[in-house]
Amino acid sequence: MNPSGERPILEARGLTRRFGGLVAVNDFSFSVHEGAIHGLIGPNGAGKTTTFNVISGFYAPTAGQVLFRGLDVSGRKTSALAAMGLVRTFQGSTLFQEFSVLDNVRVGRHLGARAGFVSRLIGTDRLSEREADAKALETLAFFGLQELAGEPVSNLPHGHQRMLGMAVALAAEPRVLLLDEPFTGMNPEETRRMMALVRRIRDRGVTIMLVEHDMQAVMNLCDIITVMNFGALLVEGAPETVRNDPAVIEAYLGSIDGAGHAS
Amino acid sequence: MPTAGPAGSIRRAVWRLRLVFLFAILAALPYLLSYSQQEIAVLLVINVLLVCSYRLLTLTGEWSLGHVVIMGVGAYASALLAKQFGVPVPLSMLLGGCMAAAIAALLSFPLFRMKGFYFLIGSFAAGEIIRLIWKRFTDPFGGPKGLKRIDPFPNIETGFLSIDFYEPVNYYFLSLVIVSASLFVLYRVERSRIGLTFHAIHWQDRLAESVGVDTFRYRTLAFVIASFFAGIAGGLYAHYVGAVNPTRFSVDQMVYVLVWAVVGGTTTLHGPILGVVVLTVINEIVLRALGLDTARPLIYGAILILSVLYLPNGLESLGPRLRARWRLWRSGPAAGGGELA
Ligand SMILES: Nc1ncnc2c1ncn2[C@@H]1O[C@H](COP(=O)(O)OP(=O)(O)O)[C@@H](O)[C@H]1O
Ligand SMILES: [Mg+2]
Numbered sequence: 001m002n003p004s005g006e007r008p009i010l011e012a013r014g015l016t017r018r019f020g021g022l023v024a025v026n027d028f029s030f031s032v033h034e035g036a037i038h039g040l041i042g043p044n045g046a047g048k049t050t051t052f053n054v055i056s057g058f059y060a061p062t063a064g065q066v067l068f069r070g071l072d073v074s075g076r077k078t079s080a081l082a083a084m085g086l087v088r089t090f091q092g093s094t095l096f097q098e099f100s101v102l103d104n105v106r107v108g109r110h111l112g113a114r115a116g117f118v119s120r121l122i123g124t125d126r127l128s129e130r131e132a133d134a135k136a137l138e139t140l141a142f143f144g145l146q147e148l149a150g151e152p153v154s155n156l157p158h159g160h161q162r163m164l165g166m167a168v169a170l171a172a173e174p175r176v177l178l179l180d181e182p183f184t185g186m187n188p189e190e191t192r193r194m195m196a197l198v199r200r201i202r203d204r205g206v207t208i209m210l211v212e213h214d215m216q217a218v219m220n221l222c223d224i225i226t227v228m229n230f231g232a233l234l235v236e237g238a239p240e241t242v243r244n245d246p247a248v249i250e251a252y253l254g255s256i257d258g259a260g261h262a263s
Numbered sequence: 264m265p266t267a268g269p270a271g272s273i274r275r276a277v278w279r280l281r282l283v284f285l286f287a288i289l290a291a292l293p294y295l296l297s298y299s300q301q302e303i304a305v306l307l308v309i310n311v312l313l314v315c316s317y318r319l320l321t322l323t324g325e326w327s328l329g330h331v332v333i334m335g336v337g338a339y340a341s342a343l344l345a346k347q348f349g350v351p352v353p354l355s356m357l358l359g360g361c362m363a364a365a366i367a368a369l370l371s372f373p374l375f376r377m378k379g380f381y382f383l384i385g386s387f388a389a390g391e392i393i394r395l396i397w398k399r400f401t402d403p404f405g406g407p408k409g410l411k412r413i414d415p416f417p418n419i420e421t422g423f424l425s426i427d428f429y430e431p432v433n434y435y436f437l438s439l440v441i442v443s444a445s446l447f448v449l450y451r452v453e454r455s456r457i458g459l460t461f462h463a464i465h466w467q468d469r470l471a472e473s474v475g476v477d478t479f480r481y482r483t484l485a486f487v488i489a490s491f492f493a494g495i496a497g498g499l500y501a502h503y504v505g506a507v508n509p510t511r512f513s514v515d516q517m518v519y520v521l522v523w524a525v526v527g528g529t530t531t532l533h534g535p536i537l538g539v540v541v542l543t544v545i546n547e548i549v550l551r552a553l554g555l556d557t558a559r560p561l562i563y564g565a566i567l568i569l570s571v572l573y574l575p576n577g578l579e580s581l582g583p584r585l586r587a588r589w590r591l592w593r594s595g596p597a598a599g600g601g602e603l604a
Contacts (some may be wrong), residue, residue, distance in 0.1 A: 078469075078472040079472050081476050087474060088473050090473075098462075106459065107470075110460065123455075125464065168474060169473070172474040
């Protein structure tokens with residue numbers, strides 16, 4: 001899997017997560033290497049979102065470990081992981097709906113805009129805040145959203161909201177970005193633009209792991225794909241290998257609503 | 264975003280003018296009131312701080328039922344520090360605020376494991392435990408009878424100036440200064456990135472957490488700041504009335520704070536102020552005049568229901584709505600009525 005032999009930036013070892021009797025993620029292991037676009041696919045209910053939730057600290061693993069930048073970070077708080085450079089986006093348009101577009105990204109600059117309590121009160125945080133605003137606008141410009149900076153989020157069409165979700169995450173300056181279904185609900189044109197943006201984010205030095213149902217997008221975009229089924233690893237490899245693997249085809253055909261995605 | 268340019272500076276000037284005007288009215292007010300109305304005005308000013316500090320906590324989306332008890336923590340602490348340790352009163356009030364903040368910091372560990380309804384119930388339970396402690400331990404809290412003969416705010420006696428804070432007018436001005444300063448701090452907190460973060464936690468705590476906001480820390484921060492100012496309000500109350508007891512900080516009183524906040528609205532800083540002022544005026548002038556004092560809980564309940572039904576965004580939404588209606592009326596009926604929602 002790793003021709004250069006260097007240590008992976010993100011790694012899961014025997015990751016398990018139970019909900020009562022249900023084993024959502026079962027002894028699952030994978031490695032993500034720096035600079036990769038790494039796909040995580042699988043039929044509905046395979047445990048992809050749960051895997052993201054465990055990696056990003058929303059749930060503690062029932063067993064197993066998550067290693068980030070060589071450190072065991074299992075069970076650490078989400079905010080602490082974000083401070084280390086591991087940031088995730090959400091399925092659907094999870095945004096601060098009542099905020100303006102710019103304020104959404106300003107919250108994303110939380111870690112970059114540090115100031116003490118008193119300095120906030122007396123306004124001596126002005127310099128760092130101005131810097132944060134500039135960075136936020138720059139991030140919006142990267143997604144072509146700068147003209148909408150003052151708009152309330154609720155006025156944005158769905159595709160723009162998805163991009164804004166990514167802008168909020170990118171504003172936190174992650175080293176690894178976890179994208180949960182970034183293309184869902186987008187039209188083909190929006191998907192194409194989004195794919196180009198994901199590549200550009202990677203070219204800026206951000207490692208990307210993404211969950212996605214749009215197979216064409218996944219096959220085009222990813223350097224390596226991990227397929228999971230029933231919470232466990234099914235197959236891992238380059239897009240061509242995975243596409244033609246009989247076990248993968250069977251898993252998708254066998255699942256009730258996954259059949260349409262496999263074509 | 265701060266508005267730059269001439270439009271922004273005009274708006275700022277208008278705001279300053281309004282504030283000067285407001286303070287002029289507030290300065291003239293006690294001289295238009297009777298002695299007993301002056302006493303009510305003092306309590307009203309204290310209640311403004313109580314409800315505004317409560318609003319800061321609600322910015323993070325959590326509604327507590329313990330805020331009045333936290334005010335009581337400030338009141339008891341300041342009273343005891345003055346009575347038993349001879350701490351000078353203005354300093355004891357500050358320490359009372361700190362005590363309330365410290366208790367809030369401790370309580371946040373169990374309480375912020377819960378959210379929404381569970382937090383509400385948890386905060387109620389925590390408040391009742393504190394009240395039980397006051398009732399149970401006669402030494403030093405005085406038991407169910409509470410503390411009496413609490414040291415008053417010291418008079419100012421210099422050669423040419425002499426202010427007796429036993430006079431409601433003078434205590435009114437003292438409270439006005441302390442409460443205005445406190446409101447200014449609360450305003451600054453909300454306008455800063457801290458306020459943005461509070462709102463962010465309210466609307467999407469998971470997203471906030473995922474970009475590095477330690478939501479537990481920020482919820483605690485909101486609770487601690489809100490409690491500090493509730494404690495200050497408690498200190499102001501204790502050294503004015505001269506007595507505190509556990510019943511004064513019971514959940515009945517908390518219901519009034521909730522009604523003020525809901526009727527006024529919590530979107531803006533002036534919403535809860537409108538709520539407490541309007542309801543106090545109704546209560547003290549209208550109800551008293553009609554001899555309906557004893558029906559207060561009933562009438563408050565009715566007002567709450569009516570406001571939730573007909574003014575769901577609170578009194579604070581009345582101004583903008585009336586202004587919109589006025590503009591519509593001026594531009595003539597031809598402009599259509601689709602704008603009023
Ligand atoms: N918080 C939860 N409580 C109970 N069961 C859950 C929870 N989250 C996910 N699950 C279950 O875990 C399984 C995997 O879900 P999920 O990770 O969302 O799958 P995917 O994202 O691959 O579609 C599903 O059976 C789902 O019902
Ligand atoms: Mg999912």
